[in-house]
Amino acid sequence: MKGNNVLGVIFANSHDDRASELTDKRTMSSVPFGGKYRLIDFTLSNMVNSGINSVGVIVRKNFFSLMDHVASGKAWDLSRKRGGLKILPPFIQGDNSNNTPIECLYSVRAFLEDCKEDYMLLCECDCVANIDYSQMLEQHIKNEADVTMMYVSATIPEARKEPMVLKLGTDNRIEELLISPQVEGSCNLACSSVLISRQLLLDLVKDSVSKNMLNYKRCIFQNNIKNYKFYGYEYTGYNALITSMNSYFSANMALMNPAVRKELFNADRPIYTKVRDDMPSRYGLGSSVKNSLIAQGCLIEGHVENCVISKGVHIGKGTTVSNCVIMQDTKIGKNANLSYVICDKDVVIKDDRSLCGFESYPIYIQKQSVV
Amino acid sequence: MYPKQNTVAMILAGGQGSRLGVLTRKIAKPAVPFGGKYRIIDFPLSNCVNSGIETVGVLTQYQPLELNEYIGNGQPWDLDGMLDGVHCLSPYQQVNGAFWYSGTANAIYQNINFIDRYSPEYVVILSGDHIYKMDYSNMIAEHQKNKADCTIAVIDVPLEEASRFGILNTNPDGSIYEFEEKPAHPKSTNASMGIYVFNWDKLKKYLEEDAADEKSSNDFGKDVLPTMLNAGERLFAYNFSGYWKDVGTIESLWEANMDLLDPHTTLDLSGEKNKIYSKNPIMPPHHIGENAKTQNSLISDGCNVNGSLEFSILFAGVTVGKGAVVTDSILMPGVVVEEGARVQYAIVAENSVIGKNAVIGQRPEDTQCKDDWGITVIGDNVKIGDNVVVPPKSMIDTDVQEVEG
Numbered sequence: 001m002k003g004n005n006v007l008g009v010i011f012a013n014s015h016d017d018r019a020s021e022l023t024d025k026r027t028m029s030s031v032p033f034g035g036k037y038r039l040i041d042f043t044l045s046n047m048v049n050s051g052i053n054s055v056g057v058i059v060r061k062n063f064f065s066l067m068d069h070v071a072s073g074k075a076w077d078l079s080r081k082r083g084g085l086k087i088l089p090p091f092i093q094g095d096n097s098n099n100t101p102i103e104c105l106y107s108v109r110a111f112l113e114d115c116k117e118d119y120m121l122l123c124e125c126d127c128v129a130n131i132d133y134s135q136m137l138e139q140h141i142k143n144e145a146d147v148t149m150m151y152v153s154a155t156i157p158e159a160r161k162e163p164m165v166l167k168l169g170t171d172n173r174i175e176e177l178l179i180s181p182q183v184e185g186s187c188n189l190a191c192s193s194v195l196i197s198r199q200l201l202l203d204l205v206k207d208s209v210s211k212n213m214l215n216y217k218r219c220i221f222q223n224n225i226k227n228y229k230f231y232g233y234e235y236t237g238y239n240a241l242i243t244s245m246n247s248y249f250s251a252n253m254a255l256m257n258p259a260v261r262k263e264l265f266n267a268d269r270p271i272y273t274k275v276r277d278d279m280p281s282r283y284g285l286g287s288s289v290k291n292s293l294i295a296q297g298c299l300i301e302g303h304v305e306n307c308v309i310s311k312g313v314h315i316g317k318g319t320t321v322s323n324c325v326i327m328q329d330t331k332i333g334k335n336a337n338l339s340y341v342i343c344d345k346d347v348v349i350k351d352d353r354s355l356c357g358f359e360s361y362p363i364y365i366q367k368q369s370v371v
Numbered sequence: 372m373y374p375k376q377n378t379v380a381m382i383l384a385g386g387q388g389s390r391l392g393v394l395t396r397k398i399a400k401p402a403v404p405f406g407g408k409y410r411i412i413d414f415p416l417s418n419c420v421n422s423g424i425e426t427v428g429v430l431t432q433y434q435p436l437e438l439n440e441y442i443g444n445g446q447p448w449d450l451d452g453m454l455d456g457v458h459c460l461s462p463y464q465q466v467n468g469a470f471w472y473s474g475t476a477n478a479i480y481q482n483i484n485f486i487d488r489y490s491p492e493y494v495v496i497l498s499g500d501h502i503y504k505m506d507y508s509n510m511i512a513e514h515q516k517n518k519a520d521c522t523i524a525v526i527d528v529p530l531e532e533a534s535r536f537g538i539l540n541t542n543p544d545g546s547i548y549e550f551e552e553k554p555a556h557p558k559s560t561n562a563s564m565g566i567y568v569f570n571w572d573k574l575k576k577y578l579e580e581d582a583a584d585e586k587s588s589n590d591f592g593k594d595v596l597p598t599m600l601n602a603g604e605r606l607f608a609y610n611f612s613g614y615w616k617d618v619g620t621i622e623s624l625w626e627a628n629m630d631l632l633d634p635h636t637t638l639d640l641s642g643e644k645n646k647i648y649s650k651n652p653i654m655p656p657h658h659i660g661e662n663a664k665t666q667n668s669l670i671s672d673g674c675n676v677n678g679s680l681e682f683s684i685l686f687a688g689v690t691v692g693k694g695a696v697v698t699d700s701i702l703m704p705g706v707v708v709e710e711g712a713r714v715q716y717a718i719v720a721e722n723s724v725i726g727k728n729a730v731i732g733q734r735p736e737d738t739q740c741k742d743d744w745g746i747t748v749i750g751d752n753v754k755i756g757d758n759v760v761v762p763p764k765s766m767i768d769t770d771v772q773e774v775e776g
Contacts (some may be wrong), residue, residue: 034655034656035656036656036672038654072721076447084592090657197565233619236751246639256658258675261655261658265654265655266457269656270653271653271655272653275651277447277646277647277648277649277651277679278641279406279407279408279640279641279647279669280406280407280408280669280670280671280672280684280685280686281657281669281670282632282641282668282669283667283668283669283670284667285666286663286665287665287666289400289659289663289665290659290660290661290662291658291659291660292658292659293656293657293658293662294657294658294670295654295656296408296656296671296672297641299641300665300754304659307392308656310656313583321404359580
């Protein structure tokens with residue numbers, strides 16, 4: 001299914017503040033995940049696997065690593081003559097400060113107006129999941145909906161900023177949309193994917209800007225629940241919402257579960273990413289590895305347990321690394337000891353160093369640090 | 372109008388590779404998987420781009436489907452230029468008939484038009500079945516320095532092995548005065564690596580003469596090079612001293628793979644420098660399970676390892692079940708080794724399944740009669756049933772029914 005009349009739009013910087021250590025030098029969408037991916041890989045692959053072949057990525061700041069990663073969009077088959085991937089950097093005119101999603105959308109309205117697709121899928125990159133959006137589109141068309149919001153049945157994660165909770169009627173019509181409500185237990189939590197007709201979104205954005213009402217969640221969605229046909233679409237598959245360093249850490253660790261891997265890396269709907277042509281990973285004599293996810297180009301000579309190890313990582317002889325997330329090209333020397341550590345890219349841990357965090361508080365080591 | 376290229380490379384990839392048996396049943400030898408994620412052709416293709424050669428012809432003839440598909444538009448090697456890049460060249464029908472490539476020289480002769488489009492100074496002729504890293508630009512520089520018409524790369528081989536190769540005898544200045552094809556008593560240990568640099572105008576002339584000669588077998592080693600030598604052209608040897616291996620046999624293919632596990636190997640595939648590029652599978656990182664053991668092994672993306680590995684190479688998407696033991700073996704993409712199975716000194720080709728508690732191959736020290744020992748090969752898409760014992764040195768290309776345990 002190619003070219004399904006939907007334009008994908010990704011807000012690359014949304015939720016940057018949720019894991020501020022990781023997004024100090026990058027966007028939320030380019031946060032490394034699962035040994036070889038960046039968060040945007042899931043969103044982009046889901047869109048492409050659902051038949052979307054025109055995607056705009058709205059960026060606000062810190063987007064060098066994102067541009068380097070997605071490049072022409074070739075890895076997602078989005079380097080195309082018709083449609084394809086466009087990075088939409090800020091286009092600032094006059095007072096427009098580009099601080100809110102409404103202003104971002106307004107500043108790229110020329111692009112949105114030129115597109116031919118009738119529908120738009122607005123996504124953020126905080127949800128790790130393998131989603132088939134074509135079912136959501138089917139429901140949207142069947143209901144003759146103006147807006148369809150994806151939700152999961154879950155308790156509100158503590159660290160989630162302004163969670164949107166949906167109150168649904170019997171036919172899944174959204175009757176009420178609450179922002180940051182007090183709820184006990186499970187609720188219908190909106191999760192970062194909204195299908196909307198392109199023209200309606202443009203009208204709402206222009207209207208909001210003209211009234212200087214710039215709160216995205218309230219002015220585009222909450223205030224219009226009664227004016228348009230809003231529907232909910234429940235996603236029931238595996239998902240991990242990244243709302244904090246802790247949830248980032250546990251979402252990585254969840255990949256050790258074979259059922260999670262099978263669903264997330266569904267061979268019929270693969271997750272694509274930029275490739276780096278690393279050689280296969282090498283396990284030395286005397287190494288021991290248990291329950292770990294390891295990318296290519298690594299040299300493992302020590303002991304590894306319950307870890308996610310990214311591309312090109314070296315782990316020296318006599319070193320023990322347990323319950324860690326180690327990002328690409330980090331080099332760990334001999335006889336070191338790491339436990340509950342998140343190591344960003346290109347970190348050097350010298351011989352005999354010892355670093356210990358705790359499950360509820362993994363230590364974070366900044367990109368390119370030397371320990 | 373095609374841009375003029377200083378050098379065009381032509382890779383001979385049409386051979387059947389019959390000595391690889393079931394491994395080349397459906398694919399050409401250069402498409403045979405190697406080293407955990409590569410195919411043999413990745414080596415000459417990557418060497419070309421790493422040497423600054425961006426116009427490459429790949430001469431295909433035997434089972435070209437998978438090879439053509441693999442090379443595609445050349446994008447994995449950055450060989451997808453608008454006017455240059457990699458082109459697969461198969462035999463084609465001409466005004467005066469249709470001809471297969473009758474020899475290595477004939478394959479180039481039939482593609483003179485392709486090379487002429489770029490009017491190159493030099494043409495590099497390469498084989499699609501050797502594992503090595505080499506910067507051809509150094510060889511071309513020496514070719515220029517010697518004002519040679521043809522330069523042949525040679526590697527020093529042990530004297531006792533020299534009679535298996537084409538041997539070049541040279542004067543002190545490196546110029547060649549004699550070829551000996553597999554000599555019984557070699558005079559030197561300079562073995563030809565099957566890598567030639569020619570001045571294109573000279574090569575074209577000799578190819579045309581060779582094609583007109585009805586007695587010729589249209590082969591570089593047997594016909595064109597001796598003719599050039601006899602005609603007094605300047606032929607030089609270029610000494611290469613890195614890792615180089617012809618992987619034309621099951622034993623040499625197995626050995627070359629195992630060489631990658633040697634921490635002191637001279638074939639370094641890690642790092643950014645002169646990388647070997649390949650088409651990457653779209654799979655998540657591999658997972659090593661709770662009870663797995665991994666000793667001195669190479670493992671690619673998408674593998675699930677729950678058994679024990681020693682001195683083995685796992686291509687993408689291989690599954691090794693609980694209690695299974697894989698030693699000194701090569702498991703190609705998508706192979707499944709079920710629980711309790713034992714695979715030793717074996718090559719298992721793509722997507723084959725080794726049933727529960729089956730035993731494939733044998734360690735040489737466990738064999739009574741050393742002459743009966745060899746690497747066991749399981750062809751692609753073969754199912755070996757539960758409890759089946761496959762003896763050493765066998766080659767299996769059809770399913771084997773399970774037996775009672």
